[in-house]
Amino acid sequence: MRRKLSLLVLGFIFCFAPLLHATETGGGLSSAVKRTGLPVPRFASLRSNDVNMRSGPGQRYPIVWVYKRKAMPVEITAEFDIWRRIRDVHGAEGWVNQATLSGKRMVLVVGKTMQPVFKKNEANSTLRGQAEPGVQGRALKCDEQWCKIEFDSVKGYMKRESLWGLYPGEKID
Numbered sequence: 001m002r003r004k005l006s007l008l009v010l011g012f013i014f015c016f017a018p019l020l021h022a023t024e025t026g027g028g029l030s031s032a033v034k035r036t037g038l039p040v041p042r043f044a045s046l047r048s049n050d051v052n053m054r055s056g057p058g059q060r061y062p063i064v065w066v067y068k069r070k071a072m073p074v075e076i077t078a079e080f081d082i083w084r085r086i087r088d089v090h091g092a093e094g095w096v097n098q099a100t101l102s103g104k105r106m107v108l109v110v111g112k113t114m115q116p117v118f119k120k121n122e123a124n125s126t127l128r129g130q131a132e133p134g135v136q137g138r139a140l141k142c143d144e145q146w147c148k149i150e151f152d153s154v155k156g157y158m159k160r161e162s163l164w165g166l167y168p169g170e171k172i173d
Contacts, residue, residue, distance in 0.1 A: 043165050045106040046072045053094035057083030064094050071136060073106040073165035089164045105139040105172060107165035117156035121146035128156040142172040
């Protein structure tokens with residue numbers, strides 16, 4: 001009995017010593033978890049056409065969704081070690097490995113109808129085209145009302161309210 005208790009105490013010491021040290025040095029549990037130091041929440045995009053979303057932050061958690069759309073914008077809502085909890089445009093949430101994400105600022109066209117793309121950031125500017133809901137583009141520059149967007153072969157300006165992947169009032173240069 002004494003030997004089992006001694007082994008249990010030794011196991012506790014070896015398992016939790018790093019955590020106890022972090023607490024003693026003022027770091028607490030949060031310092032035992034590696035973080036990027038970047039703000040949370042923030043927007044990012046998918047790095048490839050095959051990204052697994054899991055129910056928790058680790059390989060042992062089941063895959064709940066597989067994204068098949070490279071550069072799709074997602075919102076990072078939490079970090080845990082090398083895992084990021086993300087939310088997509090439809091509100092689905094889950095965990096992905098940080099290596100599957102990119103810092104490129106992408107946006108999705110939202111709404112129920114085609115959205116105008118203008119040559120300049122003015123509503124009476126020359127129309128460059130129309131963007132369908134669900135089309136993704138890269139946000140090059142945004143002010144409070146307009147964003148300069150790059151689609152495959154077209155650059156132009158769109159109203160912020162027709163885009164998902166930006167925070168209200170967020171500026172991009």
